[in-house]
Amino acid sequence: MKLLQAKLDKYQEPQKAKAAGIYPYFREISSEQDPEVIINGRKVLMFGSNCYSGLVNHPKIKEAAIEAIKKYGTGCAGSPFLNGTLDIHKELEAKLAEYVGKEDAMIYSTGFGVNLGVVSTLTGREDYILWDEQDHASIIEGRRLSFSQSLKYKHNDMESLENQLKKCDPSKVKLIVTDGVFSMEGDVANLPE
Ligand SMILES: Cc1ncc(COP(=O)(O)O)c(C=O)c1O
Numbered sequence: 001m002k003l004l005q006a007k008l009d010k011y012q013e014p015q016k017a018k019a020a021g022i023y024p025y026f027r028e029i030s031s032e033q034d035p036e037v038i039i040n041g042r043k044v045l046m047f048g049s050n051c052y053s054g055l056v057n058h059p060k061i062k063e064a065a066i067e068a069i070k071k072y073g074t075g076c077a078g079s080p081f082l083n084g085t086l087d088i089h090k091e092l093e094a095k096l097a098e099y100v101g102k103e104d105a106m107i108y109s110t111g112f113g114v115n116l117g118v119v120s121t122l123t124g125r126e127d128y129i130l131w132d133e134q135d136h137a138s139i140i141e142g143r144r145l146s147f148s149q150s151l152k153y154k155h156n157d158m159e160s161l162e163n164q165l166k167k168c169d170p171s172k173v174k175l176i177v178t179d180g181v182f183s184m185e186g187d188v189a190n191l192p193e
Helices: 002-019 059-072 087-099 111-119 137-145 158-166
Strands: 036-039 042-045 128-132 149-153 174-177
Touching: 111 137, 128 137, 128 158, 137 174, 149 158
Parallel strands: 128 149, 128 174
Antiparallel strands: 036 042
C-alpha cells in the first residue's frame, strides 16, 4: 500500500509542478511551422523556430517529400551503414558538396546527431578538444563521447582559449569547437580573433 502511495505521489508530482508553472511541458502546435503558428486554437508569433530558411513549407519541397514517400515509404528501415542509405541520400550529398565546393558531404537527420557523431570521432585518444563553455548541448555530448582530453574555455574569451591551448602538447591535434551563433545568447563566435 505504501509503495502504491509512493508511486501515485510520484505520478502526481509532474502534474502539480505543471500547475505551479515550474515544470517544462510541450506546447502543441497545430499548424505549419511558419512565422505565425496555431497554439491552443490561437494564432501566435513564433520566435523559437530553427527554420531560418523557411523552406520547411516550400511547395516544391513538400511536393518532393510526398513523391519520395510514395516511392520509398516513410522510413529507411535501417542505419546508413547497413541498409538505410537511399539513392536520393547520395544524390543530395553530392549536390550539397558541389554547392559548398567540397569533395563530398555527409547528411544527418538532425543537428544534434551531427555534433554527437562528428565531434566524438574527429580526434584521437591523445588529442585535445577545446570547447566554449556556452556550446550547444549536442557539442557537449559529442565531446563527452570522445576519448580526447577536453579543455573548456570561457565564453568567447580568446585569452582563456589561448591559456588552454598552452596546456596542450604541441605535437597533438587540437580541435576547437564553437557554435557559430550561440543558441541561447544569440551572440556570434569570435572567429576573426
Ligand atoms: C546551436 C545548435 N546546435 C545544434 C542544435 C541541434 O539541432 P537539431 O534540433 O537539428 O538536433 C540546435 C538546436 O536544437 C542548436 O541551436
